[in-house]
Amino acid sequence: xxxxxxxxxxxxxxxxxxxxxxxxxxxxxxxxxxxxxxxxxxxxxxxxxxxxxxxxxxxxxxxxxxxxxxxxxxxxxxxxxxxxxxxxxxxxxxxxxxxxxxxxxxxxxxxxxxxxxxxxxxxxxxxxxxxxxxxxxxxxxxxxxxxxxxxxxxxxxxxxxxxxxxxxxxxxxxxxxxxxxxxxxxxxxxxxxxxxxxxxxxxxxxxxxxxxxxxxxxxxxxxxxxxxxxxxxxxxxxxxxxxxxxxxxxxxxxxxxxxxxxxxxxxxxxxxxxxxxxxxxxxxxxxxxxxxxxxxxxxxxxxxxxxxxxxxxxxxxxxxxxxxxxxxxxxxxxxxxxxxxxxxxxxxxxxxxxxxxxxxxxxxxxxxxxxxxxxxxxxxxxxxxxxxxxxxxxxxxxxxxxxxxxxxxxxxxxxxxxxxxxxxxxxxxxxxxxxxxxxxxxxxx
Numbered sequence: 161x162x163x164x165x166x167x168x169x170x171x172x173x174x175x176x177x178x179x180x181x182x183x184x185x186x187x188x189x190x191x192x193x194x195x196x197x198x199x200x201x202x203x204x205x206x207x208x209x210x211x212x213x214x215x216x217x218x219x220x221x222x223x224x225x226x227x228x229x230x231x232x233x234x235x236x237x238x239x240x241x242x243x244x245x246x247x248x249x250x251x252x253x254x255x256x257x258x259x260x261x262x263x264x265x266x267x268x269x270x271x272x273x274x275x276x277x278x279x280x281x282x283x284x285x286x287x288x289x290x291x292x293x294x295x296x297x298x299x300x301x302x303x304x305x306x307x308x309x310x311x312x313x314x315x316x317x318x319x320x321x322x323x324x325x326x327x328x329x330x331x332x333x334x335x336x337x338x339x340x341x342x343x344x345x346x347x348x349x350x351x352x353x354x355x356x357x358x359x360x361x362x363x364x365x366x367x368x369x370x371x372x373x374x375x376x377x378x379x380x381x382x383x384x385x386x387x388x389x390x391x392x393x394x395x396x397x398x399x400x401x402x403x404x405x406x407x408x409x410x411x412x413x414x415x416x417x418x419x420x421x422x423x424x425x426x427x428x429x430x431x432x433x434x435x436x437x438x439x440x441x442x443x444x445x446x447x448x449x450x451x452x453x454x455x456x457x458x459x460x461x462x463x464x465x466x467x468x469x470x471x472x473x474x475x476x477x478x479x480x481x482x483x484x485x486x487x488x489x490x491x492x493x494x495x496x497x498x499x500x501x502x503x504x505x506x507x508x509x510x511x512x513x514x515x516x517x518x519x520x521x522x523x524x525x526x527x528x529x530x531x532x533x534x535x536x537x538x539x540x541x542x543x544x545x546x547x548x549x550x551x552x553x554x555x556x557x558x559x560x561x562x563x564x565x566x567x568x569x570x571x572x573x574x575x576x577x578x579x580x581x582x583x584x585x586x587x588x589x590x591x592x593x594x595x596x597x598x599x600x601x602x603x604x605x
Contacts, residue, residue, distance in 0.1 A: 177534060177536055179446055185593075189437035204434045206432055208358075213289060215287075215289075217285070217291070220297075221245060221246040221247070223303075223594070224251075224362050225246065243258030244279050246262075246275040248262070248263070267321060275303075288355065292357045294360070296374045299364070299374075307341065311340050320337075326396075329366075334376070337375045340405055344374070344420075345381035345420030349427050362596060364500075364596055381422065437594070439462040439463075439538075442462075464497045465500065468517050469517075469520040479533075483530060491530070492603070495602040501598070503574065505574050510544065511543055512544070512549070515576035515586070518533055518549065531602065534602075541591070548588065
């Protein structure tokens with residue numbers, strides 16, 4: 161295969177990635193489920209008479225909060241009384257009725273704390289004849305930090321860091337977040353009651369579980385204090401989490417701290433939650449683009465979890481099978497998957513799960529001449545870096561060897577960022593203002 165052929169495949173991979181991103185662009189996603197006809201607000205399959213409400217408040221948190229709020233403003237205009245949404249630094253838009261508060265992600269900061277307090281206060285201001293619109297998207301957990309009594313923001317930050325490093329899944333991380341928070345796990349719904357509450361959600365979690373998206377601030381919580389302790393024990397981190405957090409969890413187990421509201425709680429009687437965008441929508445749009453480019457396609461799943469390097473080896477094995485036997489489909493082939501893997505950090509390098517996936521896959525695909533692999537975060541950020549992910553092909557390791565780069569050294573040090581940076585193979589998109597986990601693309605010619 162010539163360099164020109166590989167260059168075309170790399171471009172195809174990027175085009176397929178962007179097709180997936182465009183399908184979950186927040187404005188378009190919201191418009192599909194949220195529209196106004198006269199004085200009637202149509203939200204999915206429900207209709208609301210806006211004449212019945214005295215005030216409309218807009219609250220929320222997440223990386224896609226700005227474009228979601230912009231669409232809501234364009235729909236409702238001056239009907240909005242006031243709004244507050246916490247967003248990641250730099251994820252902004254020009255708004256008239258809703259104030260955006262920039263805050264830290266993935267580790268919460270003081271700006272997020274102050275914003276969460278203000279959002280909770282605004283929700284608490286709502287009365288029975290008011291409508292509260294809550295806009296939730298990826299990153300909402302970290303961007304809505306309001307620690308439970310007796311727990312400091314630093315305690316929450318330290319706990320988040322421990323959970324991120326140990327390899328806990330997003331479901332597990334959010335279960336803990338909900339139980340050391342004053343707003344998550346249904347806390348925001350409790351504050352807004354008895355107002356009517358509508359939540360529009362851009363899902364960034366495997367399986368699109370409502371109570372996991374942004375740690376479920378407006379929906380019933382299915383996890384418990386005991387689940388949190390089980391997570392600590394599973395990863396052996398009891399001694400690593402702050403004592404105040406451990407004590408709070410133990411009090412909850414003993415019934416001395418209030419549990420999060422469950423499905424039968426009356427605070428959820430006047431609530432509606434709608435997922436407006438998901439990883440599956442992204443993957444299916446990517447599949448459509450791949451077919452248009454002439455590839456036979458296979459969608460593995462939008463719910464891929466597990467250790468990044470292991471997932472990478474499995475994907476590489478599928479590519480090898482296609483090359484050797486033409487199964488499960490013959491070239492030109494495009495294999496797609498979504499979801500969110502985890503990285504157990506043992507090194508001191510820089511990177512993220514997508515960059516590490518591509519590096520591990522490239523190593524497993526050594527000797528394959530007709531494969532391109534791309535993996536990137538749909539939010540434009542992979543771990544604590546300015547890259548969304550990376551792309552590699554059959555010549556990546558040869559180019560690395562020419563630069564005296566040992567891929568195993570970089571992988572062992574969790575330093576995929578600097579490996580791909582030296583090769584010019586990082587995928588940098590800037591903020592996409594959406595977030596539905598990751599998209600992985602393998603092209604086989």
